[in-house]
Amino acid sequence: MKPKALEKGMTIGLIAPASAPGSAELIVTGKKELEKQGFCVKLAKNAKRKKGFLAGTDKQRLQDLQNMFKDPKIHAVICLRGGYGTARLLQSIDYNMIRKNPKIFVGFSDITSLHIAFHKKSRLVTFHGPMVTSNYAHSKGRKYSMGGLLRMITKPEPFGSILKGSGIKKGKTLIKGKVTAPLVGGNLSILVSLLGTPWEFSTKRRILFIEEVGEANYRIDRMFTHLLNAGKLNQASGIVLGQFSDTEVKPTSDGRPTQTLKQIFKDRLGSLNIPIAFGFPFGHEKITATLPIGIKATLDATKADLIIQDAAVR
Numbered sequence: 001m002k003p004k005a006l007e008k009g010m011t012i013g014l015i016a017p018a019s020a021p022g023s024a025e026l027i028v029t030g031k032k033e034l035e036k037q038g039f040c041v042k043l044a045k046n047a048k049r050k051k052g053f054l055a056g057t058d059k060q061r062l063q064d065l066q067n068m069f070k071d072p073k074i075h076a077v078i079c080l081r082g083g084y085g086t087a088r089l090l091q092s093i094d095y096n097m098i099r100k101n102p103k104i105f106v107g108f109s110d111i112t113s114l115h116i117a118f119h120k121k122s123r124l125v126t127f128h129g130p131m132v133t134s135n136y137a138h139s140k141g142r143k144y145s146m147g148g149l150l151r152m153i154t155k156p157e158p159f160g161s162i163l164k165g166s167g168i169k170k171g172k173t174l175i176k177g178k179v180t181a182p183l184v185g186g187n188l189s190i191l192v193s194l195l196g197t198p199w200e201f202s203t204k205r206r207i208l209f210i211e212e213v214g215e216a217n218y219r220i221d222r223m224f225t226h227l228l229n230a231g232k233l234n235q236a237s238g239i240v241l242g243q244f245s246d247t248e249v250k251p252t253s254d255g256r257p258t259q260t261l262k263q264i265f266k267d268r269l270g271s272l273n274i275p276i277a278f279g280f281p282f283g284h285e286k287i288t289a290t291l292p293i294g295i296k297a298t299l300d301a302t303k304a305d306l307i308i309q310d311a312a313v314r
Helices: 025-038 057-072 094-102 108-121 132-136 141-154 186-191 217-229 259-271
Strands: 011-015 041-042 076-078 105-106 126-128 171-176 178-187 207-213 236-243 277-280 290-295 296-300 305-308
Touching: 011 025, 011 057, 025 076, 025 132, 057 076, 057 094, 057 141, 094 108, 105 108, 105 141, 108 126, 108 178, 108 186, 108 290, 141 186, 171 186, 171 217, 171 259, 178 186, 178 290, 186 207, 186 217, 236 296, 259 277
Parallel strands: 011 041, 011 076, 076 105, 105 126, 178 207, 207 236, 236 277
Antiparallel strands: 126 290, 171 277, 178 296, 296 305
């Protein structure tokens, strides 16, 4: 179910469904950048609250999320940041209400939980993309990250290659091949955490995209192994890997050997008989692409490119 395209003059709602934004200044800066593009912007009632590592209580964050979808004057909902906390909301969300009020929904990192839940329970196309304080508030990469998102959610037409304008001519090939299928995916650790729950995702006849940040390489290996053991990787039609930020090889305290990310990708994924490519610009960096979950894309692993084939909005 595609949301309606966003037009200038429409209102974007900003929420913090996970951790609190780093500072009020970042919220103001990011909000102004959206307003410069011709949109009205409404900050959720509890968006500036803090409760431990969360942006307010579960009840407050849930209230903000659902109120934005219920409000007919709100046309898109964009997260301020990720962090941690969205999984605590999954059991309480009114998915029927979300289905009846389809809107553009944007975020990444911990927001992966909401993307997967909305896709499974509400059949809503959502956008794994840049966020207000994580991206819009920073000048670096804003033209590509924010510009690419706005082009995708304002124009009901195929987006094309996610590499265009990123400064990256192509990714890197792990297994050659070409496949066209709907996209599903997000943050690696969040995807693993959803296994065995009512929000477990399917990779059958899907292109699975994955990114991660701040994890030791052996933990990345462990999570890929868990996805393998759960049958999620070999059921996919193709796999595309994005940014694995702050995960460089670090020596262990007891001198145990470690592996590079490329070695892990080859070891855990190299035997799969599907197109696989890595090194794409999406994830926890200022320069990040938008991937529409549920929309058809072509992964040309031979040329190491990812092309969005269908319009993501109507």
